[in-house]
Amino acid sequence: MNLIASVDIELSNFDNKTFPKRNALRQALSKMTALWSKIGRSISAAEKIKEVFGIALPTPCPTRWNSLYDCLSSFLKHYKSLDVASTLFSSLGIPALTKDDLDLLIEYMHCVKPLAAILDIFQGDKGCFLGIGVVLPLLTKLKKQLNQRVFPNIGPVRDRILSRIQDRYAKYNIFCVLD
Secondary structure, three states: OHHHHHHHOOHHHOOOOOOOOHHHHHHHHHHHHHHHHHHHHOHHHHHHHHHHHOOOOOOOOOOOOHHHHHHHHHHHHHOOOHHHHHHHHHHOOOOOOOHHHHHHHHHHHHHHHHHHHHHHHHHOOOHHHOOHHHHHHHHHHHHHHHHHOOOOOOHHHHHHHHHHHHHHHHHHOOHHHHO
């Protein structure tokens, strides 16, 4: 599952023909990466962000894919308005997020949320003691949740997650149950 989250849905694995919004999503994520870099390199920037958001925003950790999801989730949860975010980004010398950027980030978050939840279970202290018996129900739930939603801009990411689940777990002959 971690490979699906960290490698298979990496934006460089898509082309513009199959994923027209790839560059727009990449641009929105690069603005967020610039914000997280500022947090990590500047105490004054981190304090300014804490003042605006009311909390210290977490920064992604490369060894846990879910940290990207968790950091985006924290930003969007504490996000107040586009004007406030634009002022903050501008004061830090970062290109401001646009409404389209925010819409793409929100849609991306909705798309990867079920995958992130399952990875939290697999990577967590509690999940490691649950055993192999939870894999099939979790995969079933993931496929169901992804198939229930339509993602007009991020649909290729959802489709890639579903196809990679099929590819990676087909050898275990469990897809007669999942389909």
